[in-house]
Amino acid sequence: MRKILSFTFAIIAWFAVFAQYYLMVQNRIASITETTIRFVSFFTILTNTIVAFYFTIECIKLLRINKPIAIPGLLTAVTMYITIVGTVYQVLLRHIWSPVGLQKLVDELLHSVMPVLVIVYWILYENKGKVHYYQIPKWLIYPLVYLIYVLIRGSFSGFYPYPFLEVTSLGLQKVLLNSFYMFLFFLGISFLFVWLSKITKGMPHK
Numbered sequence: 364m365r366k367i368l369s370f371t372f373a374i375i376a377w378f379a380v381f382a383q384y385y386l387m388v389q390n391r392i393a394s395i396t397e398t399t400i401r402f403v404s405f406f407t408i409l410t411n412t413i414v415a416f417y418f419t420i421e422c423i424k425l426l427r428i429n430k431p432i433a434i435p436g437l438l439t440a441v442t443m444y445i446t447i448v449g450t451v452y453q454v455l456l457r458h459i460w461s462p463v464g465l466q467k468l469v470d471e472l473l474h475s476v477m478p479v480l481v482i483v484y485w486i487l488y489e490n491k492g493k494v495h496y497y498q499i500p501k502w503l504i505y506p507l508v509y510l511i512y513v514l515i516r517g518s519f520s521g522f523y524p525y526p527f528l529e530v531t532s533l534g535l536q537k538v539l540l541n542s543f544y545m546f547l548f549f550l551g552i553s554f555l556f557v558w559l560s561k562i563t564k565g566m567p568h569k
Contacts, residue, residue, distance in 0.1 A: 369422040376415035379472035405524045410444045435493035439556050440502040442485040449478030491560035499553045
């Protein structure tokens with residue numbers, strides 16, 4: 364079952380990422396190069412790509428040596444990232460646009476379906492006894508590097524992927540405050556997943 368799920372989730376994630384790139388290119392307002400850079404400037408895209416790679420590697424390992432990825436806490440980190448993608452979208456971003464057709468399908472896959480699927484996989488298969496609070500600082504490196512990248516590139520290009528990071532309209536001080544709140548949210552979700560791991564670690568993982 365684990366092999367089937369990892370394969371299926373990898374396919375869904377890759378489809379969503381590549382379909383979104385296709386749609387973004389089709390509707391581009393900048394050059395292909397700039398559009399591609401903007402595409403990979405979205406936390407949603409980067410995180411869903413991480414999810415796609417995770418399940419691809421997981422599937423390959425399960426098929427070749429019948430063993431999953433064994434890096435302690437990695438699945439929890441990936442789950443935390445994609446959970447934040449889904450939560451932030453539902454709370455802050457869903458109301459600002461109304462996609463239709465293929466874009467609506469892809470939008471739901473990236474922001475709703477994949478977060479739920481990854482959480483289910485985490486519940487079923489994470490080795491929760493190897494998830495610890497001291498791993499959290501390492502998990503926060505990715506979103507911190509992402510923020511630095513977006514702010515630096517935005518200062519040159521004028522492009523910011525999310526409204527709450529729009530320095531040109533909000534000002535740097537407000538964006539940094541928004542980023543601080545987002546950091547606290549990342550921290551809180553990280554602690555939540557570790558806490559859930561602690562209280563369920565006695566349950567056998569499959």
